[in-house]
Amino acid sequence: MAQIFHPRANILAKFSLILLATGPLLLLLIGTGVSRASYNTKVGMVADQPVPFSHEHHVSELGIDCRYCHSNVENSAHATVPPTETCMSCHSQIWTNSPLLEPVRQSYKTNTPIKWAQVNKVPEFVYFNHSIHIKRGLNCNICHGSVQQMQLASKGKAFFMVWCLNCHRNPEKFVNDPDKVFSIYEKGLKGTDHEYADLLPEERDILNSGEHTRTPEELAKGEAWVKKFGIKKKQLADCWICHR
Amino acid sequence: MSQPIYAIVAEFGDPDDLLVAAEKVYAEGYRKVEAYSPFPVHGVAEALGNDCSKTRWTCFLSGVAGGLGGYQLAPDDTRSV
Amino acid sequence: MSAREKLNDDLILGKHTFRTINDKVNNVVLNQNSHTIPWAVCFMVGFMLLQLMGLVILWLLYRGIGIWGVNNPSMWGWDIINFVWWIGIGHAGTLISAILLLLKQSWRNSINRFAEAMTLFAVACAGLFPLLHTGRPYMAYWMFPYPNVLAMTPNFRSPLLWDVFAISTYATVSAVFWFLGLIPDLASLRDKSKNPIFKGIFGALAMGWRGAASHWQRYESAYIMLAGLSTPLVLSVHSIVSFDFAVANLPGWHVTLFPPYFVAGAVYAGFAMVLTLAIPVRAWYNMKDFITMRHIDWMAKVMLATGLIVFYGYLCEGFFSWYSGNVFEIDMMRFRMFGPYGWAYWMLILCNGIVPQFLWFPKIRTNLVALFIICQFVSLGMWLERFVIITVSLTRDFLPSSWGYFTPTIYDIGMFVGTVGQFTFLMFGFLRVLPMINNFEMKELLYRMTGRGHHHGHTAHALEPDLAGHTAGDGEEH
Numbered sequence: 017m018a019q020i021f022h023p024r025a026n027i028l029a030k031f032s033l034i035l036l037a038t039g040p041l042l043l044l045l046i047g048t049g050v051s052r053a054s055y056n057t058k059v060g061m062v063a064d065q066p067v068p069f070s071h072e073h074h075v076s077e078l079g080i081d082c083r084y085c086h087s088n089v090e091n092s093a094h095a096t097v098p099p100t101e102t103c104m105s106c107h108s109q110i111w112t113n114s115p116l117l118e119p120v121r122q123s124y125k126t127n128t129p130i131k132w133a134q135v136n137k138v139p140e141f142v143y144f145n146h147s148i149h150i151k152r153g154l155n156c157n158i159c160h161g162s163v164q165q166m167q168l169a170s171k172g173k174a175f176f177m178v179w180c181l182n183c184h185r186n187p188e189k190f191v192n193d194p195d196k197v198f199s200i201y202e203k204g205l206k207g208t209d210h211e212y213a214d215l216l217p218e219e220r221d222i223l224n225s226g227e228h229t230r231t232p233e234e235l236a237k238g239e240a241w242v243k244k245f246g247i248k249k250k251q252l253a254d255c256w257i258c259h260r
Numbered sequence: 261m262s263q264p265i266y267a268i269v270a271e272f273g274d275p276d277d278l279l280v281a282a283e284k285v286y287a288e289g290y291r292k293v294e295a296y297s298p299f300p301v302h303g304v305a306e307a308l309g310n311d312c313s314k315t316r317w318t319c320f321l322s323g324v325a326g327g328l329g330g331y332q333l334a335p336d337d338t339r340s341v
Numbered sequence: 342m343s344a345r346e347k348l349n350d351d352l353i354l355g356k357h358t359f360r361t362i363n364d365k366v367n368n369v370v371l372n373q374n375s376h377t378i379p380w381a382v383c384f385m386v387g388f389m390l391l392q393l394m395g396l397v398i399l400w401l402l403y404r405g406i407g408i409w410g411v412n413n414p415s416m417w418g419w420d421i422i423n424f425v426w427w428i429g430i431g432h433a434g435t436l437i438s439a440i441l442l443l444l445k446q447s448w449r450n451s452i453n454r455f456a457e458a459m460t461l462f463a464v465a466c467a468g469l470f471p472l473l474h475t476g477r478p479y480m481a482y483w484m485f486p487y488p489n490v491l492a493m494t495p496n497f498r499s500p501l502l503w504d505v506f507a508i509s510t511y512a513t514v515s516a517v518f519w520f521l522g523l524i525p526d527l528a529s530l531r532d533k534s535k536n537p538i539f540k541g542i543f544g545a546l547a548m549g550w551r552g553a554a555s556h557w558q559r560y561e562s563a564y565i566m567l568a569g570l571s572t573p574l575v576l577s578v579h580s581i582v583s584f585d586f587a588v589a590n591l592p593g594w595h596v597t598l599f600p601p602y603f604v605a606g607a608v609y610a611g612f613a614m615v616l617t618l619a620i621p622v623r624a625w626y627n628m629k630d631f632i633t634m635r636h637i638d639w640m641a642k643v644m645l646a647t648g649l650i651v652f653y654g655y656l657c658e659g660f661f662s663w664y665s666g667n668v669f670e671i672d673m674m675r676f677r678m679f680g681p682y683g684w685a686y687w688m689l690i691l692c693n694g695i696v697p698q699f700l701w702f703p704k705i706r707t708n709l710v711a712l713f714i715i716c717q718f719v720s721l722g723m724w725l726e727r728f729v730i731i732t733v734s735l736t737r738d739f740l741p742s743s744w745g746y747f748t749p750t751i752y753d754i755g756m757f758v759g760t761v762g763q764f765t766f767l768m769f770g771f772l773r774v775l776p777m778i779n780n781f782e783m784k785e786l787l788y789r790m791t792g793r794g795h796h797h798g799h800t801a802h803a804l805e806p807d808l809a810g811h812t813a814g815d816g817e818e819h
Contacts (some may be wrong), residue, residue: 176491334486
């Protein structure tokens with residue numbers, strides 16, 4: 017009988033067997049990588065905005081409080097993006113000729129809102145509420161990255177469910193004094209050259225990246241806050257909290 | 261000069277003859293021998309000195325690894341709800 | 342010949358040599374003219390029903406599972422009934438291939454191949470139902486515990502998750518087992534095939550099988566190990582399926598009896614299906630020498646035995662609900678018997694309990710027409726069993742205010758008929774492209790039946806009948 021296959025075909029046979037065993041694992045790894053990649057999550061990607069608004073300019077250099085623009089963040093679900101009037105409270109006086117501000121002036125004149133592209137969004141089936149998180153002393157940067165350093169706003173965190181739960185299961189790792197939420201931006205401003213000299217290590221980390229792993233003492237304080245707020249840890253990760 | 265002999269092939273009409281031949285060939289000291297049959301003839305492989313203990317061990321260890329791996333799948337979240 | 346005589350048939354009839362067995366088995370695949378009109382009819386009907394199911398599934402994906410009859414209070418309906426039914430049917434294959442192998446029952450040799458194929462195809466039909474019932478089948482991977490961005494692990498305390506593991510393990514092990522058994526036969530087809538393309542395909546699938554003694558040795562040890570793996574599966578898979586119900590706190594479901602009687606029911610339905618296929622196929626392909634009356638008789642006996650277990654289960658259910666003194670259990674039994682689904686219950690008792698009693702008679706067991714008809718009763722009965730268990734309990738739970746009546750829609754029927762079509766389609770496709778009888782095992786059986794140290798040209802026929810069935814262990818010792 018003539019040979020059907022070249023002896024080299026043996027390699028193929030072995031390879032196909034190995035692939036059969038490792039293939040599912042490989043697929044899993046690829047899927048894992050792709051779903052977490054910024055290509056999918058859009059973390060760090062700026063959106064096409066009508067006006068190149070810079071947080072770095074207005075927050076870090078001018079020292080404007082977040083609440084001046086995101087006026088509802090403390091007491092409503094949505095932080096709200098400021099209306100044109102808020103911009104015009106300054107820009108009717110300063111930089112009135114800047115071409116970059118033309119859309120703002122147009123919007124003010126024609127009484128039509130600016131169409132900002134939203135970068136942070138959770139799906140419709142998720143209920144999120146800013147006010148409770150601010151009231152529990154969570155700094156904006158924990159969830160949005162260091163906004164005060166952004167030239168153009170981009171997403172700081174992927175808002176995966178695992179990420180929400182990571183905090184909801186262990187809130188003591190994050191909760192803090194509600195009075196500090198906005199004051200640390202101010203404190204940061206006073207630091208020399210963005211070195212944030214007189215900030216606590218935790219505050220410096222939060223300002224720089226939003227990421228901080230608490231030391232045992234900080235954790236103890238966090239636990240005290242959890243107690244003080246009366247947070248029911250057992251319930252906080254229940255499905256109905258976020259999927260209503 | 262005569263050509264060196266590379267191999268010899270023999271055909272048997274009956275599985276039992278094959279078995280007898282295998283035993284003899286092995287007893288004569290031949291080791292690079294293989295027997296082919298269209299269905300398993302028990303004892304031939306053993307007569308030729310094959311054993312598949314390696315296969316068995318591989319299977320056993322893979323089984324143990326798979327079992328342990330399976331337990332890893334279960335969540336480590338031991339909160340009592 | 343009287344009925345009794347047929348029961349003593351050898352396991353291989355006629356004057357067969359290794360060559361004739363080989364030719365006969367391979368011929369079905371290599372000579373495409375061996376497939377006649379019955380094949381074409383079955384295949385085409387199967388194919389058409391499969392297309393129908395395709396349409397139903399498309400509509401289902403578009404509209405959602407609301408097009409089925411499932412609705413409050415009967416959130417499970419035909420989908421799970423069909424699922425359990427099909428999974429059960431698969432069990433005969435595993436029983437034949439694994440347990441009978443370990444028990445060294447030679448009569449498995451001629452029926453194991455297509456019984457295993459049947460297992461695979463039945464699992465393929467069964468798997469569709471839970472998959473589609475998720476509503477978003479493309480998210481089915483959520484059912485597995487893998488590190489994900491939702492921080493969610495499936496609930497390991499849920500029998501539905503056990504199902505996922507049971508069924509996927511079952512499907513994998515069955516497929517590997519089946520393929521492993523095919524390798525030597527694929528090599529035989531490779532060697533005998535004249536068509537270079539088929540030669541190539543069979544050759545690639547045979548993965549370099551040469552039939553060397555070392556190959557056979559590894560093959561056999563692997564095969565035995567897989568059989569060992571499959572054996573607990575025969576029992577565990579349907580036990581776990583039964584937990585879907587038994588773990589729930591619903592009258593009529595919360596029964597410790599469920600696992601054993603589901604397993605028995607599965608084997609029962611499975612053998613009914615093997616016979617349903619074997620009886621016509623052996624006639625169409627003239628395989629009467631290999632699938633003899635003795636095979637058929639023994640399969641019928643297995644059916645009778647498992648049928649009795651199942652019937653005993655029904656009696657126990659009735660007894661226990663009365664003996665429990667629990668008002669819900671008692672009422673449940675009343676509803677089953679005399680409620681709106683009473684017709685289904687009594688049909689069930691007829692199909693699964695009464696009709697199979699005919700199998701006590703050798704005359705019936707050797708009457709292929711009667712046997713075939715009984716098998717249909719059993720298949721129907723096993724379907725009704727799941728229907729009764731599921732619908733009655735769901736529509737008659739603790740609160741009369743939540744009672745209801747389940748009515749299937751045409752899409753339920755379409756799905757069911759569609760899977761029957763898929764099964765037929767796959768089965769007859771298989772008959773055409775792969776050897777339906779385990780070629781080398783039959784040759785080995787012939788070798789063992791004729792005993793070692795005898796002359797050539799053995800004819801199995803010459804043997805005393807008794808030896809034939811009971812020589813399984815003979816070739817073993819050396």
